[in-house]
Amino acid sequence: MARRRKYASASPPAPIDLNPKPDPVLDFPNRPFGELTPDDYARLGFICGLEVHQQLDTERKLFCRCPSGIKTREVDAEVLRHMRPTLSELGEYDGCALMEFKTKKEILYLLAHGLVCTYEMDDTPPFEIDPVAVKRALEVSAMFDMNLVTELQVMRKQYLDGSIPTGFQRTAMVAIGGAIPMRESELGRDRLLRIRQLTLEEDSCREVRDYGHNIIFRTDRLGTPLIETVTEPDLVTPHDVAVGGRLIAAVARATGRVRRGPGAARQDVNVSIAGSRRVEIKGVPNHRVLPRLVHNEAYRHLELLRIREAMRERELTEASFAISDTEDAWASPLVADARRILRGVDYHPILDAQAQREMIIAVRLPRCAGLLSHATQPGHDFLHEITERVRVIACLTAPFLISSDTHAGALSSTVWQELRSATGATRDDAIVIVWGPEDDVDTAAREILIRAADATVGVPSETRQAHDDATTGFERILPGPERMYPDTDTPPLPIPDVWLEENAAQMSPRPWEREDRYIADGVTPALARQLASAVQAPTYEALAPKTKDAAVRLAAILVGRLRRLDNIDPAKVAPLVRAVEDGTLRPEALDYAFVRVRNGAKPAEVLESYRIVEDPEPLLAAAVAKVEAAKADLATKDPAARSRWAMGLVMPELLGRVAIDAVEKRVREAV
Numbered sequence: 001m002a003r004r005r006k007y008a009s010a011s012p013p014a015p016i017d018l019n020p021k022p023d024p025v026l027d028f029p030n031r032p033f034g035e036l037t038p039d040d041y042a043r044l045g046f047i048c049g050l051e052v053h054q055q056l057d058t059e060r061k062l063f064c065r066c067p068s069g070i071k072t073r074e075v076d077a078e079v080l081r082h083m084r085p086t087l088s089e090l091g092e093y094d095g096c097a098l099m100e101f102k103t104k105k106e107i108l109y110l111l112a113h114g115l116v117c118t119y120e121m122d123d124t125p126p127f128e129i130d131p132v133a134v135k136r137a138l139e140v141s142a143m144f145d146m147n148l149v150t151e152l153q154v155m156r157k158q159y160l161d162g163s164i165p166t167g168f169q170r171t172a173m174v175a176i177g178g179a180i181p182m183r184e185s186e187l188g189r190d191r192l193l194r195i196r197q198l199t200l201e202e203d204s205c206r207e208v209r210d211y212g213h214n215i216i217f218r219t220d221r222l223g224t225p226l227i228e229t230v231t232e233p234d235l236v237t238p239h240d241v242a243v244g245g246r247l248i249a250a251v252a253r254a255t256g257r258v259r260r261g262p263g264a265a266r267q268d269v270n271v272s273i274a275g276s277r278r279v280e281i282k283g284v285p286n287h288r289v290l291p292r293l294v295h296n297e298a299y300r301h302l303e304l305l306r307i308r309e310a311m312r313e314r315e316l317t318e319a320s321f322a323i324s325d326t327e328d329a330w331a332s333p334l335v336a337d338a339r340r341i342l343r344g345v346d347y348h349p350i351l352d353a354q355a356q357r358e359m360i361i362a363v364r365l366p367r368c369a370g371l372l373s374h375a376t377q378p379g380h381d382f383l384h385e386i387t388e389r390v391r392v393i394a395c396l397t398a399p400f401l402i403s404s405d406t407h408a409g410a411l412s413s414t415v416w417q418e419l420r421s422a423t424g425a426t427r428d429d430a431i432v433i434v435w436g437p438e439d440d441v442d443t444a445a446r447e448i449l450i451r452a453a454d455a456t457v458g459v460p461s462e463t464r465q466a467h468d469d470a471t472t473g474f475e476r477i478l479p480g481p482e483r484m485y486p487d488t489d490t491p492p493l494p495i496p497d498v499w500l501e502e503n504a505a506q507m508s509p510r511p512w513e514r515e516d517r518y519i520a521d522g523v524t525p526a527l528a529r530q531l532a533s534a535v536q537a538p539t540y541e542a543l544a545p546k547t548k549d550a551a552v553r554l555a556a557i558l559v560g561r562l563r564r565l566d567n568i569d570p571a572k573v574a575p576l577v578r579a580v581e582d583g584t585l586r587p588e589a590l591d592y593a594f595v596r597v598r599n600g601a602k603p604a605e606v607l608e609s610y611r612i613v614e615d616p617e618p619l620l621a622a623a624v625a626k627v628e629a630a631k632a633d634l635a636t637k638d639p640a641a642r643s644r645w646a647m648g649l650v651m652p653e654l655l656g657r658v659a660i661d662a663v664e665k666r667v668r669e670a671v
Contacts, residue, residue: 062133238292279460347411360441362432390434542570
């Protein structure tokens with residue numbers, strides 16, 4: 001009997017975010033990261049945009065009165081949920097939501113008392129949006145020189161991956177249309193990074209475990225106010241992608257209104273090349289991995305376009321892989337039940353599947369022989385693209401799949417020939433064998449054929465996850481506009497003019513403005529750039545050094561080995577900076593004086609211990625004597641090494657009290 005349609009049909013695809021250059025450069029040379037110039041990336045048609053998520057530093061969550069910013073491992077209650085898609089206002093389903101529904105996930109939420117309430121579990125309506133979070137989002141938007149909204153309209157954004165128990169995220173547009181200067185761009189200091197929009201939304205849960213059809217989340221992070229800053233695709237080299245990410249983070253941090261630390265900031269990266277379309281890489285944890293990651297993703301697009309060209313030469317189309325959605329997958333002529341043929345083979349994963357009475361099928365991919373082993377990323381081939389999609393949507397656990405291209409030695413040639421006969425395959429066809437629970441294998445067969453059909457089009461619009469080795473894996477289909485609809489539970493919030501006036505009055509200097517000011521103080525450009533984006537910048541400004549010596553030394557301290565001084569009281573160390581300015585404390589002693597004051601010493605006592613002596617000769621003579629007495633045991637004959645040893649021996653007693661050059665001269669003579 002024909003099977004009923006399992007899933008509702010998605011709405012027609014949203015307009016595809018195609019790269020503006022339609023013609024792929026298929027003859028582009030394969031080169032590792034670090035060997036391409038900006039001109040090479042321009043020829044490749046590489047473009048990239050960022051979506052930077054940053055938690056706001058507020059006491060409460062966005063739509064309830066629970067505290068935010070608290071992590072816990074305690075569990076006081078559990079909630080089990082299943083997700084179902086809903087229609088948009090136009091009566092359409094979002095394709096991403098339907099994909100998540102196909103996974104048949106069982107979602108478990110771990111709740112801690114005092115950190116979550118009935119709002120997060122969708123048992124009560126939302127409270128009024130937290131005004132502190134709105135004000136801080138407006139403040140960050142002003143730093144990007146954006147056009148602010150006059151009224152906040154809350155929308156719902158569907159999330160059926162389980163990360164939000166309601167199945168949707170409440171989000172509101174705060175500002176549009178801004179720009180910031182990219183002074184570190186490879187293409188020159190005059191480049192601008194355009195900011196498309198900034199939204200205020202509630203953060204999702206923390207994932208604990210995802211295995212098969214079961215996924216577990218902690219809810220302590222859920223509902224934390226979060227801003228999302230979206231750029232235009234203005235980043236055209238991997239280096240500039242990292243520059244843009246650091247710059248956006250620095251602008252947000254300059255307000256002092258955002259959280260720091262693991263998980264407080266995350267960025268999604270949108271990548272395409274000539275002939276491909278936008279692919280989103282989710283949750284990149286830091287900026288250091290961005291250049292290599294987007295380089296590898298660009299080449300993945302290029303290899304997928306080469307596979308598309310090979311399929312076109314073989315006259316393959318989407319119709320070549322069509323399968324009915326009303327019948328069992330193995331009713332298709334492209335799929336065959338392989339359990340009898342594979343009975344008794346000595347390939348252990350298949351033997352284990354037979355022992356557990358799992359379904360085993362063979363899927364024929366017409367005229368695809370050799371394509372499954374085509375490399376797409378470092379260490380991965382096209383079969384990996386298929387495997388990742390099957391793993392995510394069918395929820396199978398590895399190993400669950402092999403192919404005639406990549407695992408020919410796993411089975412005997414006789415068995416492969418029987419599989420070809422069962423599926424009607426020729427030598428030009430590829431065969432994929434997949435095993436697991438019957439319903440999951442049915443889903444897997446469909447996804448294998450869907451992914452093969454997608455390959456005839458080129459690069460699928462999808463969301464991918466970043467791996468530690470700077471490669472990516474399938475996460476979900478890229479959502480369309482159908483996932484968004486108004487939130488009828490939350491009234492619009494007019495933005496009072498007084499909020500904007502307050503923000504303007506207390507607006508922090510932007511990182512590039514700070515950089516210019518520090519350079520004017522005498523700080524080197526490289527050091528000024530570091531300090532301008534550092535959390536210690538307000539400390540420097542509060543201390544306001546008035547001489548070049550004080551400015552240079554203070555800047556070096558704050559971004560050097562004492563970079564964790566962000567919690568120091570500037571008033572406690574101000575006497576030290578003033579002493580450098582008036583010449584009563586040598587600049588080289590400022591580092592050590594800072595440490596001692598931070599550890600509880602009184603500034604006056606510290607300054608006294610580093611007081612400059614009027615007649616340094618007795619101290620120098622004692623230092624020379626100390627070196628003379630100890631140098632006999634020194635093994636090295638290298639003059640530079642001997643000098644370093646001697647300076648390390650005597651400087652703790654002379655630091656700040658005697659000029660370093662005078663000590664170096666006498667010590668060098670002694671050794």
